[in-house]
Amino acid sequence: MAEKDELGRRGEIVAARWLEAAGCVVIERNWRCASGEIDLVLRQGTTTVFAEVKTRTSLAYGHPFEAITRAKQARLRRLAAEWCHENGPVPGEIRIDAVAVIDAWSAEPSVEHLAGVV
Numbered sequence: 001m002a003e004k005d006e007l008g009r010r011g012e013i014v015a016a017r018w019l020e021a022a023g024c025v026v027i028e029r030n031w032r033c034a035s036g037e038i039d040l041v042l043r044q045g046t047t048t049v050f051a052e053v054k055t056r057t058s059l060a061y062g063h064p065f066e067a068i069t070r071a072k073q074a075r076l077r078r079l080a081a082e083w084c085h086e087n088g089p090v091p092g093e094i095r096i097d098a099v100a101v102i103d104a105w106s107a108e109p110s111v112e113h114l115a116g117v118v
Helices: 003-021 070-086
Strands: 025-033 036-044 047-056 094-102 110-114
Touching: 003 025, 003 036, 003 047, 003 094, 003 110, 025 070, 036 070, 047 070, 070 094
Parallel strands: 047 094
Antiparallel strands: 025 036, 036 047, 094 110
16 A cells, blocks of 8 residues: 555544544445545534545645645535435535544644535
8 A cells, every 4th residue: 555545544544533532423434436535424413524534744745624625625515415315315414524634643643623614
């Protein structure tokens, strides 16, 4: 596995643990369809949350949130709709979040969570 892929996978683990500590329940990890992938699908109360996780080793090449372009946001909206279509009626509200993980391999990685950004 490429180092970049390992970093991304580690970031998703860190993000999932952080979100679980914040009261979310992980429903799916790395859900895939022909159109792409959703990193994390979670439930927070009655809200279904679709989370895009971006991981960096440092801020040397910019903040992880900078990688979530308008095109990526549009793709996330389409993927969330596909997930909802595939999984039947989704009760409650739907939200798309972004999670930035910096220094994922350290004992205390930095995690930033933006709720409802897309």
